[in-house]
Amino acid sequence: MITNQMKLGDIVKAYPRAVTIFNDFHIDYCCGGKDRLEDALKELSIDPKSFIDLMNKKLADTKNKTEGDEVLNMEQLTQMNVPDLIDYIVDTYHGKERNLIAEIDGLMNKVLLVHYEHNHSQLVPLHSLFSDLRKELEEHFAKEEKLVFPYMKKSYLESSNDGYVKELEDEHDAAGNIIKEITACTNDFKAPEGACTSYRMLFGKLDDLTKDIFNHIFTENSLLFPKYEGGR
Ligand SMILES: [Fe+2]
Ligand SMILES: [Fe+2]
Known part of the structure; x- marks a missing residue:
């Protein structure tokens, strides 16, 4: 209830x-x-x-x-320890989102070029927002995979006040804010009337990417970080 x-x-x-x-x-x-x-x-x-x-x-x-x-197998996730949950996050979300970013990147350039004349007022800001999101995510994934996650795997049983959780949460907020702007810019991922297949595919993939990021951030903020801070 x-x-x-x-x-x-x-x-x-x-x-x-x-x-x-x-x-x-x-x-x-x-x-x-x-x-x-x-x-x-x-x-x-x-x-x-x-x-x-x-x-x-x-x-x-x-x-x-x-x-x-x-989408979220909660029973399985809540039972995992910190190292297993980190492996799960990297395997499940980082790989999938990198692939989606690469697909969207190609589509974005194509649609921008073909539809610039009639749809530049939507596509130019969208191109810029997507570029910002891609930059944020690529740097954030690298930081997690190469610095923070290996550290968390080693130190999760000791009580630590390393500031990493706050840093990652702030970066999640930044990505979340860009996603809110993308959602508004695309009218909640609804392609304009009469849009071509590529335009629709671009919006569909952006919708998939943002929903995946929501589950990804939830898994880190609400499952991984409390476990890490509680030494489990
Ligand atoms: Fe992550
Ligand atoms: Fe993250």
Whole structure:
């Protein structure tokens, strides 16, 4: 049973299927995992009573019970220790997102060139936002894989106050802010009327990338970092 005092990250841990509903309503459960549902709804001017009723109804519907488990296998993730969870994150998210970034990069250039004349007011800012996101992510992945994650794997059993968690959380916030701008710039990933296949594919891949990043950040902020700080 969901209540408005629960934190967004805790709701997703208890009900992984909540991710789909949160995405539909633009509720930020990844960078905003520590926020209470009540505050998140207030900020988005969503009526709490009807939203919570809707969530509890959808989550109680056993028809789609395994839907979110395919995206986030919470039972498996909560049982992993820090080194295993780090390996899982790198294998699951970093590889997939690098491939998506490379695909989007090619599509972005192609669509920008072909549709510049009629759609430059959308495509030029989008090109710039995507370039910013790619830069943030590539540098962030390198920092995690080459510096912070090896350190965390070695030191997770000792209590440490190394500042790395805060640094990574700040970088996640920066990526999350660019994603919010991309979502607005693409009208929530809806290609314009009559757009060609490449244009639609570009928007579809950007949608896939951002949803994957949400789960990725949630897994680090709400599962990995609390385990690391608790020495598990
Ligand atoms: Fe990561
Ligand atoms: Fe990260």
